[in-house]
Amino acid sequence: MLKEAEWAQIEEIRIRTDRPIELMQGGKPRFLSYHTTGEDAAQLLGRLSNYSMYTLEEELKQGYITISGGHRVGLAGKVIVENGFVKGLRDISSFNIRIAKEKIGIALPFLPYLYEKHWCNTLIIGPPQTGKTTLLRDLARLVSTGTTAISPRKTGIVDERSEIAGCIRGVPQHSFGHRIDVLDACPKAEGLMMMIRSMSPEVIIVDEIGKSEDVQALLEAIHAGVTIIVSAHGYSLEDLSKRPSFEPLWQLRVFDRYVELNREKGPGTIGRIFDQEGQELKRRRGVDVC
Template sequence: MEEIFNVLPPYIASKIKESVSEKDLKELEEIRLRVHRPTEVVLTSKSIVIRSIQLTQEESKRFLARISQHSVYRLEEELKKGFITLQGGHRIGLSGSVNVQDGSVKAISHVSSFNIRVAKAVIGSAQMISPLIMDNQSNVLNTLIVGPPKTGKTTILRDIIRQISDAENGFRHHRVGLIDERNEIAATLNGIPQHPVGNRTDVMSDCPKAEGILMMIRSMSPEVIVVDEIGHEKDTRGLLEAIYAGVKLICTVHGDSIEDVQKRPSIQTLIRERAIERFVFLDRLSKPGTVKSVYDHRFEEIKRDKTIRSVQHEMDRHAAHPVHVHVGRAR
């Protein structure tokens, strides 16, 4: 938490601490700074608008320079992605005017909003899921975790990686290769993971999945490869290459039902090849991390347990989670 307050302009950090109780700060999820508009502090169960904190354009420029460590190169690269990663895995999302070249986003200029997202890795969030995705020899089964946005996929995936890597919760030791295309799982800073992903995990961050999978196989000889959010058929081809090389897979995809998964072009090949041995479906109507059902490669249900739950995470807050906005509470 201190990493965040250390990069904020001192008067803003001080004013937030004055306006939000110490108890509420323990539930801090986001701080949203908007140029010439009130600052919003998002907690687990409510949102507080602080009208006395309104970022000026000059303060916005200085803040941007500070969080990019006054590096023009880093600033250009980070602005292309739309966020900057801080020490501790915290992430600052950016929005403003977008520069487009040849149909691709090149940068965000005139940044007008900052969304500081508090990183909280939830150790043990996959404790009850892990036994469902291993065989009798404690080896990993090829697994696809399916759920709509905000159902805890990233949180669970991160903890599964840690458990597999460190041989916890019944797993034997595995070398894990994480292809972290959006740098959301490990949240590397200068190549070093800021979230706990295990001692035997090698991370390829900010790299397209298909290319990253092949690079990881050639360079690090992983026993398990993990990717988040399969979206393209070329991702599937990369996953099949890993399977043909004898590597196990764990990945996630957006969806809400078996029918959703079966209709996805990027997943159909994996289904046809019976490459996925476990389909884990998360429940969108319950707390993030709740398992709705688990199926084998034939889509036969093997377990259904609505008591398997994880804890809410800063990047996977459930869409149905109530957030009450209190305007004018702080001045």
């Protein structure tokens, strides 16, 4: 039986039919003795869908479900394909429950780097499970609420995977300021343009950019005068610079700041921070970098 403090450290719960339950704590796996049965999997899926699989039709195409609290449940099983397109899942045998961690205040140490009379166009870089989404979530809160020295900004979140805001029926499940608007489950490229046209944001926050169409939409947003704060998968700025789809961003020097995250001291460990020219910024007083 896990203690309360141990439950608080859990990042993922993986449930697989005929296999032991796996818990991820501090980046390390831990297996429980109980083996999940097919009946367990069916009951879990029933509860996730409120016993109406029809209501999950769109989510099953994406391979995950967002539940109350902003937590996300990834699914794996038999994929249904029609005319080359994924139509859904059946015979689901694997569940990955990713625990959404709302860590209010973790973005504060970044303020001296990401705000200089205005919010900087920022790219947050890190491999999976380094806290990119958690940091983006708190930055969204900070930008939309402001501080004693910084006025709140109209902030838009394009949340394709429902991970930043964790919306349920369009309502964010996490704490944000009054000046926040969310496009939930919307593809990033289309969502960026929709957000600009419909909500006139001053700052837009997007998770996990990567495709060429994402990059083109970011360029359009910047040309429209919108500040962008986004994340991308990568081990370092050097690693990301090798991706062809990102080439226009480097050529036009779109970003004022690059932030690298890693897991050296747990998720969200600050690595290096670079300026627009790719020069590493030195540690500033009162800010613990690394």
